[in-house]
Amino acid sequence: MIAERLMRFAAAGANPSVLDQREWQRMLEEKWAAAVQGSWAMSGALWETYYDAWFSVMSGAWTPWSMPSPADWWVRGAQSGERILSAGLAPVARTVSANRRRLARRKG
Incomplete structure (x- = not known):
């Protein structure tokens, strides 16, 4: 689809149609x-990660025997x-899928 759109723009040259x-x-x-939505989604997911790590460390301060091992930290x-x-790529994927459906309807 991207190649098709770009070829269409290239074929139009210096005088593209209104369409x-x-x-x-x-x-x-x-x-x-999509880029803005993705950056907000990534920001939210990053804050969730910070919160989870903070909560895990603070829980371990009260119960040291429940602290995750270094390998668990790597996995997390x-x-x-x-x-x-x-989270960041989800809005882009939705946009690409919607475009594919829209352009397929117009083409066929």
Whole structure:
């Protein structure tokens, strides 16, 4: 779909049609909105990770025998990283899927 859109813009050259201009504007607005939504989602997931780590450390201060091992911290860190990235990419994935459906309807 991306290649198809870009080829269409390239074929229009210096004089794109009104439809091409609208599509280009829509594409830019969608990408901007998805990037902003993704950054907010990643920020929220990052704060959840900080809270979980803080809570885990504070719980261990009261019950040292329940403190996670260093290996557990590594696993939690990797899972947190995946959760943060997934949260950031979810709006982009939704936008891409919606565009694919919309462009397929218009094409066929």
